[in-house]
Amino acid sequence: xxxxxxxxxxxxxxxxxxxxxxxxxxxxxxxxxxxxxxxxxxxxxxxxxxxxxxxxxxxxxxxxxxxxxxxxxxxxxxxxxxxxxxxxxxxxxxxxxxxxxxxxxxxxxxxxxxxxxxxxxxxxxxxxxxxxxxxxxxxxxxxxxxxxxxxxxxxxxxxxxxxxxxxxxxxxxxxxxxxxxxxxxxxxxxxxxxxxxxxxxxxxxxxxxxxxxxxxxxxxxxxxxxxxxxxxxxxxxxxxxxxxxxxxxxxxxxxxxxxxxxxxxxxxxxxxxxxxxxxxxxxxxxxxxxxxxxxxxxxxxxxxxxxxxxxxxxxxxxxxxxxxxxxxxxxxxxxxxxxxxxxxxxxxxxxxxxxxxxxxxxxxxxxxxxxxxxxxxxxxxxxxxxxxxxxxxxxxxxxxxxxxxxxxxxxxxxxxxxxxxxxxxxxxxxxxxxxxxxxxxxxxxxxxxxxxxxxxxx
Numbered sequence: 001x002x003x004x005x006x007x008x009x010x011x012x013x014x015x016x017x018x019x020x021x022x023x024x025x026x027x028x029x030x031x032x033x034x035x036x037x038x039x040x041x042x043x044x045x046x047x048x049x050x051x052x053x054x055x056x057x058x059x060x061x062x063x064x065x066x067x068x069x070x071x072x073x074x075x076x077x078x079x080x081x082x083x084x085x086x087x088x089x090x091x092x093x094x095x096x097x098x099x100x101x102x103x104x105x106x107x108x109x110x111x112x113x114x115x116x117x118x119x120x121x122x123x124x125x126x127x128x129x130x131x132x133x134x135x136x137x138x139x140x141x142x143x144x145x146x147x148x149x150x151x152x153x154x155x156x157x158x159x160x161x162x163x164x165x166x167x168x169x170x171x172x173x174x175x176x177x178x179x180x181x182x183x184x185x186x187x188x189x190x191x192x193x194x195x196x197x198x199x200x201x202x203x204x205x206x207x208x209x210x211x212x213x214x215x216x217x218x219x220x221x222x223x224x225x226x227x228x229x230x231x232x233x234x235x236x237x238x239x240x241x242x243x244x245x246x247x248x249x250x251x252x253x254x255x256x257x258x259x260x261x262x263x264x265x266x267x268x269x270x271x272x273x274x275x276x277x278x279x280x281x282x283x284x285x286x287x288x289x290x291x292x293x294x295x296x297x298x299x300x301x302x303x304x305x306x307x308x309x310x311x312x313x314x315x316x317x318x319x320x321x322x323x324x325x326x327x328x329x330x331x332x333x334x335x336x337x338x339x340x341x342x343x344x345x346x347x348x349x350x351x352x353x354x355x356x357x358x359x360x361x362x363x364x365x366x367x368x369x370x371x372x373x374x375x376x377x378x379x380x381x382x383x384x385x386x387x388x389x390x391x392x393x394x395x396x397x398x399x400x401x402x403x404x405x406x407x408x409x410x411x412x413x414x415x416x417x418x419x420x421x422x423x424x425x426x427x428x429x430x431x432x433x434x435x436x437x438x439x440x441x442x443x444x445x446x447x448x449x450x451x452x453x454x455x456x457x458x
Contacts, residue, residue, distance in 0.1 A: 001046040009038040015097055026095045030113065033097075035083045044074040063140035066150065074129040076211055079165070084118040122173070122217040122230075125162040129211070131155070137185075146189040154206070155180045160214040160232065175214035175232025181206060196248045207237040209269060213283055221271070221281070224387055225444075228271065228281045235285050238266040254300040254324075265289040268336065270353040272389040273397070275344060281388055286336055289352045293332035300325060319368070326363035332356065346390040353389050356382040371412070378406045387434055395437045402430040417457050425449040 016032025019025075048070045056062035092100055100106075106113050137150025159176040185203035192198065212219050215230045245259040267285040274280040303321040334351040342348035351357070359382045366375040380403070387399040407424040426448050434442040 001044075001048070003042075003044045003046075005042040005044075007038070007040040009036070012036040012038065017095070028092055028094050028097050028100055030092045030100060031085055033085055034118070035115070037081045038079070040076065040078045042074065042076050044072065046073075047071045061142045063138055066137040066139065067135065069134040070132070072129065072131040074127075074131075076125075076127040078125055078127075078212070078215075078217070080119070080123040080217070082118040082120065082123065083115050086114050086116050119165075120217070121164040121167075121170075122162050122215065124165045125160055125215040125217055127158070127160040127211045127215075130157045144191045146187075146191070148185070148187040150185050152183045152185070153181070154183065156208070158208070158211070158214070160211055162215045162217060162232070173216055173232055175216075175230070175234065177208060177214075177236050179236060181238075195250075196246070199243075199245045199247065201241070201243040201245070203241045205239045205241060207239060207269065209234040209236065209283075213269075218280070224271075224281075226279050226281055226388070228283055229274065231283050234269065234283060235267045237268050237285070240264040250300055255297070256300070257295075257297045259295040259297075260293075261295065262290065262292040265291075265352070268352060270336075270389055271387070272345060272353075273391045273394065275392050286338060286352075289334070289336035291332050291334045291352065291355060293330055295330040296328070298325075298327040319366075322366055322368045324363075324365040324367055326361070326365065328359075328361040330359045332358065344391045346393055347396060350389075350396065351386060353386045356385040358383040373409075373411045375409045376407070378408075380404045380406075390436075397441060398435050400433040400435060402432055403428055404430075419455045419457075421451075421453045421455065423449075423451040423453075425451070 012035065014032075014034045014036075016029040017026040018029050018032075020027060048068070050066075050068040052064060052066055054062065054064040094100065100113075106115075131154065133152060133154040135150060135152040137148065139148045140146070157176070157178050159174065161172050161174050163172040164170040183204045183206070185201075187199060187201040189197055189199045209231075213228075213230045214232055214234050216232060218227050218229045220226070221228045241261070241263055243259060243261045245257055247255055247257040249255045265286075266288055268289045270284060270286050271281045272284050274282045301321055302323045302325055305320050306316040306318065332355060334355040334357070336350060336352045338345060338348040360380070362379045364377045366373070368374075381401055384398045384400050386396045388397045390396040404425075405427045407422075407427060409422040410419060412419050426446055429445055429448050431443055431445055433440055
């Protein structure tokens, strides 16, 4: 696989306003205006090979041997150039930016307002990722038992070099991950009936820092919409997973399951407030953390719901066999203990940053057997979670629960191979709130989204 991705963001403009409580009006903050020009180019080449060899010794007894390897090479070049007005001009009182941004206010004869370079020493970086891995596994079955055993060996060399542009003899800041890891995995399944089975799974996995997270250049977190400063010393997180699950199948596509799970983290990655910096966040490693909990999952057709004698005629006319109800709920007990390494973090013992105590999803899908039309209404809610870890005795910032409702629709078109898709996101558009203690620190509306796509397949 050979791929290339690029991003050009010319002339991004951020405008800040100040609020005057006496006049209850907003005023343009001239010196809070910023223009940015951003470029990013990613080049990646990946070689991958998977091998599978099945053996069957007798009916109900056999195994499949699996092996594979992957080699990935990735390169990135990222540059950001910033410009701001110098703080030499007088106060500008207006709530309309266009009153300021015109040639009568800004120009050769207006020396008070000049746009100057405000690029930071960390705004440009290059990165390379070399990842090689191979795995061996065996998937065996005998009568009602199935056993999967395997291991994956990964070697990674990730290097991020941040260098101030146009500065002779500048000293680069270098971050990276150079690790070799063996990741075992095993699953034992007992299918004690035609409709039910019990499964025990164990595995080790990794969560590596993203390239931009290892550069001291700051970036906007896409979920929180807050500026985050990267950390060259960031380490990869190691995760041990244990899962016990009971599954019951009403049919090949309908099921109910109950699971107990536990995840143990070493060096989990968290977002922590930067002291005395407003909303700037730092990204760091904690020592250890544990998530444990229970999960319920249900998915089944509503076929037969119209068989009740009391149901009216119009109720029976609904195509219940094509309607599917899905439900998923997870309760998570999350604990992180920084111990003697808490530093300036306010709470050394607390839930893991970003982890909700519960997550719930419910879906209603229309899936006719013909497959010509498919539609799904999806509802999601989560419990309050730490969005940023507090420091210097400041409490943690919590993101409060909000309810999200999405709708997707896809339909085959009259022309062979063509399909249209519609996606409506966040139909309820509730307010998103972040609190510090009993006070609301931030509130905004995410807005509704609509996406329409056209697809053609040979």
